[in-house]
Amino acid sequence: MTAALASLPAALAAHLAISAAALALALVVAAPLVLLMPGRPLLRRAVMGLASVVQTVPALALLALFFPLLVLLRTATGLPVPSLGLLPSLLALALYALLPLLRGGAGGLAAIPDGVREAARAIGMTPSQRLFHVELSLAAPVVMGGLRTAAVWTIGAATLATMVGQPSLGDLIFAGLQLQDWRQVLLGCIAAAALALVVDAALGLCEAGIARRRWPPALAGLAMLAALGAGVAGWWWHSRPAAATAPVVIGTKTFSEQYILAELIAADLRAAGQPVEVRSGLGSGIAFQSLAAGGIDIGIDYTGTLWTQALGHRDVVPRGSMLPVLKRELKARYGVIVAARLGFENAYALAMRRADAQKLGVRTISDLAAVAPQLRLATDLEFQSRAEWAALQAAYGLRFAGARAYTPVLMMAALKDGSSDVITAYSSDGALADADVVLLADDRAALPAYDALLLVAPGRDALARRLARYEGRIGAGLMRQANWQADRPDNKRTPAQAAAWLAAEAGSWKADWPCRSTSARPAAGR
Amino acid sequence: MSPAPPALSLSGISLALGGVPVLRGIDLDVPAGSLVALLGASGAGKTSLLRLVNRLVMPDAGRIRLFGADIAAADPVSVRRGIGHAVQGGGLFPHWTVADNIAAVPWLLGWPKARRMARAAELMAMLDLPERLAQRFPGELSGGQASRVGLARALAAGPRLLLLDEPFGALDPETRSALADRLEALHRAEGLTTLMVTHDVADALLRADLLLVLDGGRIVAAGPPALVAADPHPAARALIDQPLAQARALASLGARPA
Numbered sequence: 135m136t137a138a139l140a141s142l143p144a145a146l147a148a149h150l151a152i153s154a155a156a157l158a159l160a161l162v163v164a165a166p167l168v169l170l171m172p173g174r175p176l177l178r179r180a181v182m183g184l185a186s187v188v189q190t191v192p193a194l195a196l197l198a199l200f201f202p203l204l205v206l207l208r209t210a211t212g213l214p215v216p217s218l219g220l221l222p223s224l225l226a227l228a229l230y231a232l233l234p235l236l237r238g239g240a241g242g243l244a245a246i247p248d249g250v251r252e253a254a255r256a257i258g259m260t261p262s263q264r265l266f267h268v269e270l271s272l273a274a275p276v277v278m279g280g281l282r283t284a285a286v287w288t289i290g291a292a293t294l295a296t297m298v299g300q301p302s303l304g305d306l307i308f309a310g311l312q313l314q315d316w317r318q319v320l321l322g323c324i325a326a327a328a329l330a331l332v333v334d335a336a337l338g339l340c341e342a343g344i345a346r347r348r349w350p351p352a353l354a355g356l357a358m359l360a361a362l363g364a365g366v367a368g369w370w371w372h373s374r375p376a377a378a379t380a381p382v383v384i385g386t387k388t389f390s391e392q393y394i395l396a397e398l399i400a401a402d403l404r405a406a407g408q409p410v411e412v413r414s415g416l417g418s419g420i421a422f423q424s425l426a427a428g429g430i431d432i433g434i435d436y437t438g439t440l441w442t443q444a445l446g447h448r449d450v451v452p453r454g455s456m457l458p459v460l461k462r463e464l465k466a467r468y469g470v471i472v473a474a475r476l477g478f479e480n481a482y483a484l485a486m487r488r489a490d491a492q493k494l495g496v497r498t499i500s501d502l503a504a505v506a507p508q509l510r511l512a513t514d515l516e517f518q519s520r521a522e523w524a525a526l527q528a529a530y531g532l533r534f535a536g537a538r539a540y541t542p543v544l545m546m547a548a549l550k551d552g553s554s555d556v557i558t559a560y561s562s563d564g565a566l567a568d569a570d571v572v573l574l575a576d577d578r579a580a581l582p583a584y585d586a587l588l589l590v591a592p593g594r595d596a597l598a599r600r601l602a603r604y605e606g607r608i609g610a611g612l613m614r615q616a617n618w619q620a621d622r623p624d625n626k627r628t629p630a631q632a633a634a635w636l637a638a639e640a641g642s643w644k645a646d647w648p649c650r651s652t653s654a655r656p657a658a659g660r
Numbered sequence: 661m662s663p664a665p666p667a668l669s670l671s672g673i674s675l676a677l678g679g680v681p682v683l684r685g686i687d688l689d690v691p692a693g694s695l696v697a698l699l700g701a702s703g704a705g706k707t708s709l710l711r712l713v714n715r716l717v718m719p720d721a722g723r724i725r726l727f728g729a730d731i732a733a734a735d736p737v738s739v740r741r742g743i744g745h746a747v748q749g750g751g752l753f754p755h756w757t758v759a760d761n762i763a764a765v766p767w768l769l770g771w772p773k774a775r776r777m778a779r780a781a782e783l784m785a786m787l788d789l790p791e792r793l794a795q796r797f798p799g800e801l802s803g804g805q806a807s808r809v810g811l812a813r814a815l816a817a818g819p820r821l822l823l824l825d826e827p828f829g830a831l832d833p834e835t836r837s838a839l840a841d842r843l844e845a846l847h848r849a850e851g852l853t854t855l856m857v858t859h860d861v862a863d864a865l866l867r868a869d870l871l872l873v874l875d876g877g878r879i880v881a882a883g884p885p886a887l888v889a890a891d892p893h894p895a896a897r898a899l900i901d902q903p904l905a906q907a908r909a910l911a912s913l914g915a916r917p918a
Contacts (some may be wrong), residue, residue: 271755
C-alpha cells in the first residue's frame, strides 16, 4: 500500500496530463464543428450521428482499436507513427469526449432566442463581439455543462489508457486487480473520482462566472485549474531524469509474475546507473506489438504464446526444436531479440478441484474428455480464441457443458466457489500451491511449451547482451513462490519486495553467477 | 418640399429572401424629423424594410441613402451604431443587466463607464423606469418595463434615426398609450426621424406624420394620415376601415339614450 501511495503522484500527474490533452484536442475539433452547425442540418446530423456511434463503442475497445489503425497508418504512409502509448490514448479519449462537447455546444447555441441574435447585429456588434459577448456567453451554461460531462467521462476513461501503454491511474487499478490488492484498486478509483470532482467543480465555477459576467467565480475556477496544471508541471520538473540518457522502458502484461520480473530487471539496471521506466498493465497482444514497434525496450513473453499468437503457427512442436525456430522467426519477422530463457515455464494447464478429480477419476486431459460434458469450463478472456484451445479440442475431443471467460484473477475464485468445474490455470501461479486443485496432465502433448523469455526491442543488441546473464536463472519453484508472495491474501508483498526476495534467492546480479541448485527446469505442473 | 436632403431615401429597392420576393420597387423619401408609421398585414415586408435600412440585409436592387450618404458604401457596423433599432420582441440580452443593456451601443462606441452609466440613468428616468431596476436582469422585468428598456437601448447613443419594430406589441392598452405618448414627446424633443412598425392603426392615424401601407412587398398608400384614410386601395381600406367602424360604433353607443 505504501508503494502504491508512493506511485500515486506520478500516476495522478500522468492521468491529469493525458485527460487534459485529450479534452483540449476534443475542444479544438468540436468548436469549429459546433460553430458550423447552425443552418447546416446535414452536417449537424452527420456529425452528431457519428459522435453517438463512437459513444456506443466501449472505451476500452475504442482504445484498443486505435492500435491496429495506427499500425495500418504507419504501414500505409511509412511515417514513424507511434501505435502505442500517448497517441492512441489521446485520439481515443478525445473521440470519446466529442459527443458531450458537440451536444452542449450545439444545444447551447440553438437555445439562443432569434430576437437576441438579431438585436446583437442590429445594434452594431462585430461578428466576434456577437460570438463572445452574446452567443458564447449565453450558450456558456449548456456548453460548460457539456464540457463538464466530457471532463468527467475523460478522466474516468483515461484509467483504461494503461492498457495501451499510457501511464495513468489505471496503473494502480489494474495492478491492484491482478495482485488482488483491493486497497490499491480503491486508491486508484478514489484518486480518479476525486480528480474528476475537483475538475468538475473548477469548471462549474468558470461556468457560473461566464454566465453572469462575473469575474470572481470564473477566476477562482481558473485558479483551481491552473493549480492542477502547476501540480503536473511541478511533478514533471521534479521527476525529470537527472541523466541525459533516455530511460529503458520495461513493459508488463497484467499479471503478478510480469510485475515482479519487471521490478527485478529494473532494480538491476538502476543499480548499474541506467534510468528505467516500468510501463505496467499492457494488454497481452499489445505488449508484444509494443516491443516490436520499439515502444517498450524489454518485455517478458512465453514461447507457446509467441509461437501461436505472434508467429501464427498452428502446429505444436517439441520444446527443444521450438526455441531455435522461434528465435530465428522473431528476429526475421519483427526484429525482436530473445535475450534469455529465464528458466521457468508459465504454461496453460487445465485444473480441477482435487475432490472432483478424485471422485471422477480424472488425472489427465484424456480422462477429462470422458466426463467433460457434465462439467463447466472457465477460461481467461483470451484462451477460447487462441490456437491452443482449438488444438486441445482437436486432440482430445473436449466438449464441456458450458464455457465462460473470466478475468484471470477471478478464475481460481470461480473454481473454488463452484461456479466452474474446470479452469485454465497457469503453471507458475502462486495460488496453485495454496488451492486444493490438481493440474491435469497433457498426455497427448497438445499444448506447446511456455518457457518464459526475456525479449528486447529491435536494434537494442547491447541491452540484449546485458540481459543474457538471466539465462536459466529463475526456476519454476522460485517464480511460483515470488508470485505467491504478491498474490496471497495475507501478508502480501509488493512486486518490488517480491522481486528483491527473488533477486536474493537467485543470487547477486552484480557478482558472477554462483551456480545455484534452484531448478532451471520447467515446472512439474503438467 | 424642404431644401434639405431627406433623412432617409429609398429608390428602386427590391429584395427577395430564399427566392421569394419580399419587397418590390420601393421608392420612399422620409423628411427629417418625421414620425413614420408602417402599416400592413403580416408578411407585407415591414420588418424587412427596417432591416434594409439598418443594413442587416442588402437589397437585390436599388439604393438607400441616409442623410444623403449611400449606406452600401459605408461600414455596416458603423451604420448600425448610428441608428437606434429596437427589434421585434425587444431582443434584450438576458445575461446583461438593465443598465448594461441600455448602454450597449455606448459601450460598443467606447464611451467610458461613468458616462455610460450616467446615460443609462438619464434614459431610465426619461422612460419612467425605477432606478432600482438598473442592476436587474431582463428576466425580472414586466412587459412594459422590458419595452421601455428596449426603447432606451435604441435611444442610448443619441441616434438621428430610430427604427422601432412593434415596440409596444404585447402591452396592455393603457401602458401602450402611456409609452406611445412618452415616445412621441422624445421624438419631438430630440428632433429624431422615426420609422415605426405598428398594428395599432388608430394610434398611427392619430400620431404619425406619415403613414405607409405595405401590401405584398409594395407601398400601396403613402402620405399624411388624412390622405391615407381616404385612399381607395383595398389593402389601405381594409386597414383603416376597421378602426373607423369601431369609432362609429363607439360614437353610436354614446348617442344611444340611457
